[in-house]
Amino acid sequence: MKTTYFFILITFFLKSLGGIKPGAVTPAQMALVDLKKVRAYYEANPAISMDTYYMAFNDHQTLQPAEAKYGTYMRTSNSVYTKILHVETISSADMTINIDHHDKLIVIGDNQVSQDIFPRNLDSLLIHNTSVSFKNLPGNERKYSFDFTDSNFGEYDKIELTIDTKNFTLTKMTLYFSAAMNLSGDYEGEDKKPRMEILYKNYRKTISNPALLDRNTYVTEKNGKLLAIGKYKTYELSDLRNKTRFKDKGQKTNGK
Numbered sequence: 001m002k003t004t005y006f007f008i009l010i011t012f013f014l015k016s017l018g019g020i021k022p023g024a025v026t027p028a029q030m031a032l033v034d035l036k037k038v039r040a041y042y043e044a045n046p047a048i049s050m051d052t053y054y055m056a057f058n059d060h061q062t063l064q065p066a067e068a069k070y071g072t073y074m075r076t077s078n079s080v081y082t083k084i085l086h087v088e089t090i091s092s093a094d095m096t097i098n099i100d101h102h103d104k105l106i107v108i109g110d111n112q113v114s115q116d117i118f119p120r121n122l123d124s125l126l127i128h129n130t131s132v133s134f135k136n137l138p139g140n141e142r143k144y145s146f147d148f149t150d151s152n153f154g155e156y157d158k159i160e161l162t163i164d165t166k167n168f169t170l171t172k173m174t175l176y177f178s179a180a181m182n183l184s185g186d187y188e189g190e191d192k193k194p195r196m197e198i199l200y201k202n203y204r205k206t207i208s209n210p211a212l213l214d215r216n217t218y219v220t221e222k223n224g225k226l227l228a229i230g231k232y233k234t235y236e237l238s239d240l241r242n243k244t245r246f247k248d249k250g251q252k253t254n255g256k
Contacts, residue, residue, distance in 0.1 A: 079213040
């Protein structure tokens with residue numbers, strides 16, 4: 001099965017959103033205030049859902065995406081659900097469930113709620129960056145650019161955040177990866193630094209189907225072993241959590 005541009009970039013991303021008059025303070029100070037308001041919005045509304053759109057680009061400058069995908073995002077105070085084409089991911093307090101409907105495969109991993117494609121603590125970016133700039137856009141939007149080329153924030157050269165300054169929600173995030181990669185599928189292809197753009201649209205303060213964030217919708221535990229259930233019971237299940245792979249003395253168990 002061919003690995004797509006998008007899923008390669010999402011993997012890298014997971015392993016690693018106005019209030020002041022422009023000119024009154026420095027761009028970094030403006031960013032800090034605005035991003036804290038963004039964080040306050042999400043903390044005040046723990047149940048949020050929205051539509052997402054992902055675009056992966058071969059390099060930092062090209063305008064034509066190599067791949068584009070629609071998606072769904074839902075979050076409660078302790079669970080995150082995303083769906084991108086045929087892949088669903090549910091991150092809860094004790095595990096992460098990845099479901100690939102194309103391959104009929106469920107992979108269980110350790111909790112990764114903190115590794116969210118929609119992080120709420122974006123104001124922490126100011127700890128790492130050396131340069132902040134902004135641009136006011138039409139429609140009550142402001143775009144911040146955080147340049148990390150001279151910092152120790154190794155995953156990205158730059159991150160751009162576009163904020164709706166009317167209600168302080170994140171509308172777009174652009175990631176400029178610092179590592180060159182060959183995403184063409186051609187082993188002799190040139191390594192380039194890719195870029196990924198994520199659009200967040202149609203914010204809702206409700207969850208239309210809470211069962212999608214409940215692990216009991218997908219798996220159940222019997223005799224210490226997780227089993228796929230319901231419409232997923234024919235899927236192959238692989239449990240890769242640390243507690244199932246290693247005994248107390250460090251012996252591998254492989255879920256047995």
